[in-house]
Amino acid sequence: MPIQSQFSPQAGISPKLSVRGIRKDYGATTVLQAIDLDVRSGELLTLLGPSGSGKTTLLQIICGLVEPTSGSLFIDGRDETSLPVNQRDIGVVFQNYALFPHLTVKENIAFPLQMRRLPVAEIDKRVAEVLDMVNLGHTADRLPKALSGGQQQRVALARCLVYRPSVILMDEPLGALDRKLRETMQIEIKRIHRETGATIIFVTHDQEEALALSDRICLMNDGVIAQVGTPQEIYEAPANRFSAEFIGLSNIFDGAIADGMLRSADGDIPAVAGMQAGDGLMVRPEHIALTEPAQGFMSGTVTETVYAGADTRLLVALESGKSIIVRQAAGIPIAPIGSSVGLNWQPSAIRIVR
Template sequence: MTATAPKPAKLVVEGKLVIEGLGKRYGATTALEPSSLSVAEGEFLTLLGPSGSGKTTLLQLICGLVEASEGRVVIDGRDQSNMPVHQRDIGLVFQHYALFPHLTVAENISFPLKMRGRPASEIESRVTATLEMVHLGHLANRFPRELSGGQQQRVALARCFVYQPSIILMDEPLGALDKKLREHMQIEIKRLHRESGATIVYVTHDQEEALAMSDRICLMNHAKIEQLGAPREIYEKPRTAFAADFIGISNIFRGRWDGNGAIETAHGRFNLPAGAAPEQAENALVVRPEHLHIGARDGNAISGKVSEIVYAGSETRVIATLADGTPLVLRLGPDEAVPRIDEIIVAGWARDKAVLVA
């Protein structure tokens, strides 16, 4: 008789998923610096960052596809760091749907329930309910080859949601879809998350996707966590120049604090936000394009030559070139006057609309 591995002891930790000092090294190469974070039950957390930032490594460590060099993974209060992937109560959705081509939609969705030995009556009721949840009830008897890309992705999602895993991990699940379908599926995944109450950890390099879908974003850079917070917090209050530059469009002015409420940059002297207290001499001031307006404001003024104008319906994006060739981006609302190409403009911003970062 095969011995059954003992269940890991329950720990006193807070969060559906708790990562404590989790790290991964391959020889002299560090794929993930020791990192810690907690994910609440029912939360949608997105791991966001450029290629090589460590986000996929962290996801693989959570599900057990990769063995950690240090730290631990705690799920539902139990240390599962040394458990194989098939014993962790985790669902996985990848960019490639990996549907069984010889099985119908309903059979694909029922597969994980059959593998777990669930009763036939339970399988039938769960598959029916899940098909309705993903709006595919009318396609239950079709095969994957008879479905569109978006429908196949919904089958892959349904196959994961149907057995109600403790945590669902998604690695770039919309990467193979075109822009319009991708945006539609973002809404679908948000709806599924809301209706199911599932805990989701989602990997993407798409900043707009992360902002649109997440309860919180874990921004990663150089194999470590750069900033963790709600989408609005990370967009409006970035803590570093990297966070400001990676999420959205930013005008970043680097310089030295003058010790008297302003920063001296190559483009001029700009007033800091009220109450800003630089912790070092070298800093950067971040101004989002929507906060820049034609004309000086609060003593902040910068001039440039208009090089491009992009009309986008609800806004007009104006790109001006500063004296040293640096681009300056403004987003003008529908009621603001739009300058002409090659016109010299002066732009400014209210001091409290800027953010001081390291």
């Protein structure tokens, strides 16, 4: 039974949380550079980026663990920049679960409600609701040590959901799980988010995880926001070279623009309207088709193949020494290592990167 609360998905797309000009300096080092960001009510927004991009610092500022050098933070239109941690209506799910080992699952989940001095009947009702939501009703009387990693993570999420905060922050919560369990938990988090309509800010450095979970992704690099958009927008239409290279696998070609062509070191590629000097062209591996060497935009030699079940990835070395990644779906005959191939694609598959 879904929790009825301010998490309602019908809340619209008005900003639940707004970051305005948030900057953070540590001495002479700037880790966040006056960024602006709106998080909509009911969405799951992922902060994604490499180590040192500023995503964890931004999360810590939002929950009040770190004070910004400048800028403001608004939740539901209220300026909460200077509020201490315990006065912000924010819940946090940590990577290490942070469960009390001596308390049962039910007692762990009830703890934040007891701290808020809710009536016992209301506590029991809410705990039962969230246990049902995370499919852990049968574990209510167990201690955390008797649970699997995935179950412990669901208990940590339930403990956060039970007191219905305005915003839930999840700091790489799946980082300690193995790949199969991570994928299972991703599905669980998507289901719980859909049922509650909670506003969630999820931090990860795993691009596949971000693509799988997010309503929108905020891609960060060197303390700035590189791009904000849906997973499809960022993957299919990267706003810059960093986005193109960080999200998914990409092949980028550079060269001089002349006579409607990008003249690269390995061949001429039809230019795209709006290209400027210094721009490159990107094509994703799954959009490249192998042909006879003379029939492609360029040709090369297959140097490696990697079977991945649903597809096979081929590495093709061009004459310049540049390596191109090609992804072929299962069932397509694979060119053997050492064979000469041409590379071809549809004009619609090309994207400008700058």
